[in-house]
Amino acid sequence: MSTKVKFTEYLLDKYADDFKIATTHPFLKSAGEGTIASEPLREWLKQDYLYAYVGYIKFASSLLSKLHLSPNSSSINPTSNISRSVEIITFSLSNVKRETDFFLSTSSKFNLSIFENSNQDNNNNLLGEYNEITRSYVDFLHSIGGLGSIEEGLTLLWCMEKAYYEAWSFAKSHSHKFPNENELNQTQKALKEFINNWTNFEFKEFVDGCEEILNGSNIQLNSDLAERCEDVFKRTLWLEQRFWPSV
Numbered sequence: 190m191s192t193k194v195k196f197t198e199y200l201l202d203k204y205a206d207d208f209k210i211a212t213t214h215p216f217l218k219s220a221g222e223g224t225i226a227s228e229p230l231r232e233w234l235k236q237d238y239l240y241a242y243v244g245y246i247k248f249a250s251s252l253l254s255k256l257h258l259s260p261n262s263s264s265i266n267p268t269s270n271i272s273r274s275v276e277i278i279t280f281s282l283s284n285v286k287r288e289t290d291f292f293l294s295t296s297s298k299f300n301l302s303i304f305e306n307s308n309q310d311n312n313n314n315l316l317g318e319y320n321e322i323t324r325s326y327v328d329f330l331h332s333i334g335g336l337g338s339i340e341e342g343l344t345l346l347w348c349m350e351k352a353y354y355e356a357w358s359f360a361k362s363h364s365h366k367f368p369n370e371n372e373l374n375q376t377q378k379a380l381k382e383f384i385n386n387w388t389n390f391e392f393k394e395f396v397d398g399c400e401e402i403l404n405g406s407n408i409q410l411n412s413d414l415a416e417r418c419e420d421v422f423k424r425t426l427w428l429e430q431r432f433w434p435s436v
Contacts, residue, residue: 221363
């Protein structure tokens with residue numbers, strides 16, 4: 190008897206090479222080894238902060254508005270996928286606020302000051318603080334949040350979080366090359382905090398929850414909906430591959 194393939198498994202298997210590229214970038218290897226310079230780390234922090242604060246918060250809020258919560262429907266059954274989706278998306282909203290605060294506090298603590306002299310640096314930049322990929326990512330989040338289906342939104346949410354967790358887990362796999370604790374410079378100390386924050390058990394549970402609610406949406410392979418969700422997955426991987434800065 191055949192076993193039904195989960196939608197997330199189908200995507201990860203079909204696009205395994207692209208997913209690997211997105212989560213094993215040289216930036217991550219250097220970050221894990223503690224050899225990355227402060228400038229590329231500072232630039233990445235700025236762009237990730239903008240992606241999260243300007244793009245992600247509005248996107249996650251839009252996802253909540255797409256859930257069908259009728260008082261006359263079984264959707265309010267606490268065992269349903271809708272209820273679990275409310276739990277996961279609500280957590281994503283509260284967590285992203287904590288994360289953006291974490292970006293700012295950690296960068297300040299270790300002298301990475303991600304918005305220092307930002308006006309001067311961007312006098313000749315038509316996109317302002319954003320680089321081109323960050324602007325594209327924020328626009329994509331707003332587009333799927335505003336115009337996409339809930340299933341497309343859940344695909345984007347899961348793909349982003351899955352890639353982020355696996356990327357920093359890859360970085361952590363190289364952390365045995367870090368200097369001794371008493372030999373760490375400020376950038377290396379910041380990197381250790383970032384790596385620990387984005388590979389902890391709570392974050393993994395959240396990523397697993399995103400996978401659970403996407404698979405619970407019962408997207409049928411070869412359907413028009415599945416094709417649209419697959420396109421979202423591919424676009425997200427394209428952006429993830431290009432979001433890491435050169436080192």
